[in-house]
């Protein structure tokens with residue numbers, strides 16, 4: 001890979017800073033610093049993509065009371081699904097180009113159980129439907145009308161998810177209908193959340209309304225186990241945000257967990273996951289991808305292609321919002 005510029009945007013102090021240094025490769029960059037976001041031996045802990053204080057606070061509340069990581073991540077991401085000011089998750093999400101809000105979500109526990117819903121409409125909490133799929137069916141994934149029917153059968157209420165604000169924006173978009181995702185606006189999408197509970201067990205959840213004004217029927221990485229989310233209770237967990245197609249192409253979250261299994265820190269693993277995507281795109285990096293990861297020791301890591309991605313942690317030491325380290329395309 002040709003010489004590229006890396007910066008550390010993290011505000012976590014001096015350790016590991018490679019501020020504005022030029023290095024020969026991502027691997028070299030990784031070797032030259034320590035894991036920047038080591039929150040060692042702090043269990044339990046929750047980490048989420050983007051600045052979602054209400055979600056992490058809710059997740060922490062569950063962990064702090066001795067609740068399971070699974071309950072924690074479900075309760076945490078539900079906060080964003082119900083928040084209509086978040087236009088990339090749940091109710092209030094931006095619609096596809098036909099004006100339909102379609103939701104994708106998945107959840108995975110410490111035993112490798114997982115559930116997922118794709119292209120779900122009219123239901124505010126896809127993550128909870130995904131959990132029902134996991135716990136009350138022999139399947140992993142339900143899609144579209146079948147997922148909606150299943151949700152209603154399980155007692156979820158149908159609701160119109162298209163808010164006036166998102167409808168107005170969509171109508172404005174239709175005037176030109178030039179689909180061009182704007183980095184950190186349209187791609188500012190998914191909430192992925194990972195937690196360790198007091199028993200030391202890991203779980204994760206991931207939920208999104210997907211890319212704004214996508215082609216009807218499009219599904220991203222968020223509901224795909226291994227791509228948008230992966231949990232291995234012996235090793236760690238990872239989740240992704242950004243352009244789902246790129247994450248699917250590298251099976252990003254699974255890759256990051258496997259890299260941790262091979263001995264990489266969460267930070268190093270996230271950087272390697274991004275490096276694989278960079279390699280596949282041969283220098284064309286006009287999109288956002290971000291990964292977060294956590295290992296069994298409670299170390300966390302995060303890395304993104306474009307600057308602007310932040311992640312939030314909550315542990316017994318309180319909560320932090322941290323700009324992720326990022327790769328800046330040359």
Ligand code: GLY
Pocket residue numbers: 189190208209210211219220221222240241242243244245
């Ligand atoms: N990462 C969410 C999506 O691409 O749909």
